[in-house]
Amino acid sequence: MGKAIEIRINSEQCRGCRRCALACSWGKEGGVNPRKAGIKIHKLEKGAKDRPMINQQCEEEFCGKTPFEDSEKRVPRCVEACLFGALELVEEVDSSE
Ligand code: SF4
Numbered sequence: 589m590g591k592a593i594e595i596r597i598n599s600e601q602c603r604g605c606r607r608c609a610l611a612c613s614w615g616k617e618g619g620v621n622p623r624k625a626g627i628k629i630h631k632l633e634k635g636a637k638d639r640p641m642i643n644q645q646c647e648e649e650f651c652g653k654t655p656f657e658d659s660e661k662r663v664p665r666c667v668e669a670c671l672f673g674a675l676e677l678v679e680e681v682d683s684s685e
């Protein structure tokens with residue numbers, strides 16, 4: 589049975605600091621360009637809470653390896669950068685195998 593690593597987003601913990609997006613872009617581009625990050629912080633309306641959202645760039649370049657690919661589990665950069673517990677690493681057991 590395979591295992592996959594997923595990022596669980598706890599929006600209520602998000603402070604909108606954007607460290608996650610900076611860390612993502614730093615690792616990908618060797619420079620800071622949050623527009624190229626796989627995670628973006630959205631406000632759905634003025635005054636609303638910040639909502640982190642993973643986008644397609646992350647799906648294409650996911651930086652957290654699964655234990656299946658690499659015995660050493662690697663914590664994704666965005667999860668490591670978040671100081672407020674808004675991003676959490678979870679291991680999903682894939683029951684389809
Ligand atoms: S998810 Fe974490 S690092 Fe990203 S903006 Fe929210 S609090 Fe900051």
Ligand code: SF4
Binds near residue numbers: 627650651
């Ligand atoms: S998992 Fe990696 S690629 Fe995806 S948003 Fe987080 S830092 Fe970026």
